[in-house]
Amino acid sequence: MKIAFLLHNAYGITATVRAVTNLSGALAARHEVEIVSCYRTADRMPLAVADGVRVRALVDLRPNSRHDATDRADLRVPGTVCPQDETHTGPTPPSRLGEARLAAHLRNTDADVVIATRPYLVCFLAEYGRSDYLRIGQEHRTRDLHTAALRSELDAAISRLDAYVTLTQADLHAYRAALPHSSFPRARTRLASIPVCCPASGVEPSTGDSRIVLAAGRLTPMKRHDRLLDAFAEVTAKHPDWSLRIYGRGAERARLQRRIGELGLHNNVLLMGARTPMEPEWAKAAIAVVPHGAEPSGAALVEAMACGVPVLSTDCDHAPREIIEPGVNGLIVPGDGDGDGDGDGDGDGDGEGHGSGALADAMCRLIENEPERRGMAEAALKNAERFRPERISAQYETLFADCRSELGGGARSSRKSGGGPRLWRRTRLLVERLGARRPGSPAAVNCRVLKGGSLLFQVPGEQLTPGPWEVVLRPRCGGSGDVVRLPLEGHEREGDGPARALLERRHWELAEGDWDVRLARAGGIWSRRVRAGLVETARLLDPDVGLRPERGEGRFWIPYATQDGELVLRARLRPAHAEVTAVEVGDETVRLTGSLRGRTARAHHYRFRARIPGERATVLDAACYVDPRGDFDVTVPVRAMAEHHPGREALWELRLTAYGGPELRLGMVSGDLVDRRDVCVFPVGRYTGSGGSALTVSFQLTHDHDLVLRTTAAVPGLPQPGESP
Incomplete structure (x- = not known):
């Protein structure tokens, strides 16, 4: 059987694209599956599809795409089908x-x-689809979230589908209440409920040892992240x-x-931006939170559970109550002004x-x-099995x-059966035997940080031809260092498991x-x-990789x-x-707290020093005591910076020094974040001197994650750092 999914734009990261990607991979184990994207806006899909899934795009909107004059003119004319769907006002309107x-494809x-995956496509399938194949629509939101006009048009389209x-x-x-059976022509449309599909994560489940609460979802008003921040x-x-x-x-x-600043x-x-896949990030959490005003699919809940994380959700339509068993694998709390407030959803709270x-x-x-939290985490893992692809x-x-049975039995196919695998499938299998899944495609390599900081590379056996292979590490952009070759073990012949x-x-x-990171034949040049x-870095949050002073080490790797x-x-x-x-940045002082890492002296009187590169003398100096654990705390008056500020703007290097000891750079290098500059936003302080002069003070991170201090003299009439122009 051949199954085709219709997506508006498969080249973005949305809940619908993620759901279709998971489901198509599940069905590809037994069927021929194709994802048809109406529009293409990127070179590749951000969400990887299974090997058995073919992807095609009908209209290429990439900057380098070519269209003739007629096509260019038609691209500028808006579509007419289902104008009530918000697709028409989105970034890629029909x-x-x-x-x-x-229409030609259908x-x-x-x-x-x-299978059509949004109201616009459901209406299109009802209008232009043929009757000799099954026409099925999917609801990826909820009926209540659609406008009245869209519901009316969608209801009419549903009555013309098979399911x-x-x-x-x-x-x-x-839907059953709104679409009584008698409203369907010849009673042909079948209504069904099938939950979201969530494959086994493949990552090491959360240990529950981190002190991280995690939430995921588009940053839109409906997701109610503002409520989460207040909480x-x-x-x-x-x-x-x-x-x-x-x-x-x-x-x-x-x-x-x-x-966050307020x-x-x-x-x-931290606002982390988008990540794909999300499973390695869920595995870093001790608690997952869904504060949404509506949660139609519950995909985030199931993904978190599949990584061994207990979930906490607001009581929003409709998925949380069908996924979470309150008090067993998570908690449900009331939303805005409703519910009982005790977190178990039973209505017996104190209001x-x-x-x-x-x-x-x-x-x-x-x-x-903690015992309750860990018990919920175990139950969450078991509950996630309900949503496995095979089920x-x-x-x-x-x-x-x-x-098919209701419509007279037998497959309604427009093509002849028994023809064997298609040419493209045979070509793909041949390419696999040559050592690549698709012509010119790179191999997919998983990397997991182990306890203690070592790295484990894993390569699926089907991506390698028989024989010895190596993982090769080369300095990027001509950097210093010798090439590292690591032998791949566990794959010597066809059919072996992952190497x-x-x-x-x-x-x-x-x-x-x-x-x-590269792959090469053992001893080969190319x-x-x-x-x-899957890149798993949760172990970089472990204390033994965080490099407390007693470890006496100062090196770690972040894949x-x-x-x-x-x-x-x-x-x-x-x-x-x-x-x-x-x-901490105030108008009068700045304060830094942290801990010494690597080979450093402890319980010692250090000095905090800030200097401007190119200046010989240290222009700022303050005492800093380090306790026996290596924790430090230093407070510096902004007035001292203002007194030594050289002009319009200055960038200060920050160091801790001790007599007879090393000079220590201050930075944020430990942990799992490869680049903190986009996620760490520091407050801005404003100091006004006795003579009316003004100075803004803020911290920032360099490429190497060293912390530096920026001071800027205020110029009347010009916006200052942290202000809108």
Whole structure:
């Protein structure tokens, strides 16, 4: 059977694209599967598809794409189908060219099943789809989130399809109530509920040892991250050692960043941007939070559970109540002004703690009750098995069979059966035997940081031809350091499992900088490019990799994926440095707290010194005491900076020094973040001197993650750092 999914734009990161990618991979184990993207806006899909899934785009919108004069004219004419769908006001609105090509595709496709994934495409499939293949629509939001006009048009389209699938039982009941069976022509449309598909994560489950609360979702008003920030401000008042990470991109980022500053949460909350895949990030969390105003699919809940993380969600339509068993694998709290407030959803609470207060109480409950939290984590792992691909794909196969049975039995196919695998599939299998999944494609390599900081590389056996292979590390951009060759073990012949190579921290010392990861035949000259698979860095949060002073070490490695998807390793070499953990900036003083790392003296009187490069004399000096654990705390008056400020702007290097000891650079280099500059936003202080002179003070990170201080003299009439022009 051939199954085709219709997506508006498969080259973005949305919940719909993620759901279709997972489901298509599940069905590809037994069927021929194709993803048809109406528009193409990037060179590759950000979400990797399974090997058996083919992807095609109908209209190429990349900057270098070519169109004739007629196509260019049709691209400028808006589409006409289902104008109520917000797709028409989105970044890639339908065009006359796109609609013409989609209609032609639906007329000529040889698929047995065509699945439309949003209202616009559902309406298009109902209008232009043929009756000799199954036409199925999917609801990736909820009925209540659609406008009345869109619901009316969507209802009319659904009545002309063979089936319509919701993600929750509650939404199914809503559609059944709105679309009585008698409204369907010849009673042909079948309504069904099949939950979101979530493959096994493949990552090492969360240990639960971190002090990280994690949330993920587009930064839009509906996701209610503002409510989460207000709640976390209450949490940090009781538990200042816990932090919050919010993953996603969207128009709300600037507003949320301002709110973080207003609440003084810059040391505890990070806006991380988008990550793909998310599973390695979920595995770093001790608690997952979904503060949304609506959660149609529950994909984030299931992904977090699959990584062994207990989930906390607001009681929003409709998925949380069908995924979470309160008190067993997570908690459900009331949303805005409703619910009982006790977190178990049973209606027997005391009525207090609505909104952000309920979220704060529930987070504190999980933080303060570690046995309960770990018990929920174990239950969450088991619960995630309900959403495994084999179970969800079986439900879809049952739906396909039921639809064919109700419509007279037998497969309604527009193509002849028994023709064997297609040419493209045979070509793909041949290419696999030659050592690459597709012509010119790089191999996918997984990398996991082990306890203690060593790295484990894993390569699926089907991506290698028989014989000995090596993982090769080369300094990027001509950097210093010898080439490192690590033998891949466990793959000597066809059919073997994944091959593994170990970069042991006790045996290797890499020069500081970036290192490219490649694959090569043992002893060979040529190497293959490598695509980042699962990159697991949760162990970099462990204290023994954080390099407390007693460890006497100062080197660690952070694997990461570049924007182009390549696997790269960043080596950091700090025999001794001062790791800054918190920054406070006021109008009168700045304060830095942190701990010494590497080979450093402890319980010693250090001096904090700031100097401007090029100046011979140290222009700022303050006492700094380091306790026996290596923790330091230094406060510097802004007045002293103003007195030595040389002019319009100055950048100060920061050091800790001790008599007879090393000079320590202050920075933020430990942990799992390969580049903190986009996620660490520091507050700005403004100092006004006795003579009316003004100075702005702010911290920033260099490329090497050293912390530097920027002072800027205010110029009347010009915007200053931290102000809008």
